Amino acid sequence: MKTKSTGSKIKVLLLITGSIAAVRIPLLVSQLAKENYEIRCVLSKNAEKLIKPLSLSILSRNPCVVENDQWSNSQSTPLHIELSNWADILIIAPLTATSLAKWVTGNAEGLIPSVLIANIKPIIVAPAMNTQMWLNKAVQRNYENLQNYKNVLSLHPSEGLLACDAIGIGKIPPNDLIQLALEFLTSNKQNPYRKDLLNKEILITGGCTSEKIDAARQITNKSSGAMGLLLSQVARFRGAQVKYIHGPLKIDKNLTEGIKRYEIETSVDLIKVIKNEISNCDYFFMNAAVSDFKISNTNSAKIPKNQINDHLKKNFELVPDILKKISELKKNNQVFVGFCAFTGSIEEARISIKEKILKKGCDYLFANPIDLEDQGFGFLAQNEGWLFDKKNMEYHISKTSKIDLANKLISQIIS
Template identity: 40%
Template structure:
């Protein structure tokens, strides 16, 4: 990101017509699979990684070999699958666990069973996967999965706690839901879509936890202002930028509160966030104001409607009445970002977003001065590779003292990490 100060020429943002590189493309990813029934979800995840251009090799524990097909994994990864017996092959010129550990740029350890967790934390290398983990210096995304009582047992709790201090590890605890053992509770492996997101985050940012101990409130998605029971005023926001920012912060250790309008995203992306769904700007306002006092920072990413009906209608209008209703009866929605800034507790930092078309920067400067937030990210929504819904964006980050940073076109997750670093500063 380039930063320029007051009095300099307007920082130029070159539009990009090509999508930015996927951080997983071309990376050597080792997928370690241990003996949990969640292993059956791995072949499709491996396939998704390969489709994104990653080079993937899989290692199975003996228990995993009995739960998921090594042939499927080999076929989908386009590489031989490494099994326990391969460790002792007379054809291998080097110990396989060392070769795999040195080959890997990133490791996805999913599912992580109680047994493999215990081996790893206690430094035992008595399977190919366990010895590979001990020999490996690459960052590891570790996604635990097990029965609820196993997860709650004191030994597993202690081992999981110990794993938190491993400097190269990004641990993802299991989610709640219906388990294969018919129990309802915590133990389900994180959603594969979330694992892909977390792996991308690991590739971009590593396992650093600089937001540990801090709370972040994020708003995301559009709001929907009803005109009558069949029609509403809304916008094309999908919530991608806001939810990626929320997940990036959570992966960096933050306690995240998310308030969101209707989203068009994988449901798994909401895991691990304290999320509340709302529809209207009034509901969003209420939910945000209730959560604001408990956090150190706020990121107001949601695309909140500018207008709403003064008197909501409870019967559907016919076409003639609709034309009249479109022309009158609307009122402006109070400025939510300005209200959050006005009522913030001491020391709380606030990042605003401005989606603009045309000559973005002058409009953004006016908005920034009016809102009073610490940072404002102004992004052009009329440029290729930017705007609502897509994977990438670009823009200007306005900060104190008329500082303007240019963020060239990048994946939204990369932009989220930039913005979090600026917000934490």
């Protein structure tokens, strides 16, 4: 997902405990190694029964550490301290109920609990267990206590088919989502990780809308929904309650885990859901790429090709400016952010962008160019852009990954 760097590698310590979900971790190790992270793996005793240390050593290009190494004669420093000091970022995946209980109660019995208690670096937590275990009051209490740890980025378990053949909550979060959280923390390297959006509600729109012409045709655009989704995940990683309204996503649905989503199709659908949700949010990001045109009289049958030109001429109309309409509902304590794609130079676009802020009634407008190489649409595309406010602020974010851009954009807005 991220662009490989030729600079110094980010050091990731991966702690693996004894859930059956551990069998998915070798693929994660391989995935991260290919993205140029330096990985060291630590296996608990129970995890050793599920994964071979040799496999992890080969995939990570580093010796795998096991429980019996904790007090090895070859160690000149206590191993749990050496590992904690070595890492830039930690991941515990899967996190079992036992490891969670030891961690939050300060029980350092075993290598992994010792590392967890000694660690002060950012750590990604990916729980996995049976549904009844996850919903147990003691486990929920321990997990709730863990949310008070300032360095912990928690990814809640997913719902689906579990190893016990039951369907429920308890699956380990997808590897791609764990990697996305890692990329988020990596983009934060200049600043310590903080949950600075706790108790904030953020409403975000993204992706394209589409308007029906007839049974076979529609009007739409190229938006993939990636930028809106990354804004949503970054806000969630920083502690916010997030709702994401979007058109059909052209990206991996695994990356939507943990976000409350509303999928819409038309501009009418979009404005209806926004109106239902807008009153409770602290921040509103209008990132959806709304189709500029619609057909007032859609046809349930397919229109013959020789008649479609006439049909379009008679029924063609512009879609109203949704952000302008929603801004009429804006409260004094809310912050509204609009988005504007442009082509050509920023010098040429600057005047029209400033006019749009006033016209649309938003507090900020982020303008990004879409006619430059490797920029614009799609998850892997990089972006740059300029954030404007109603006065004279103009903040430039240089070309970077979309998740880094999302992170910097949110930081600037909440600052």
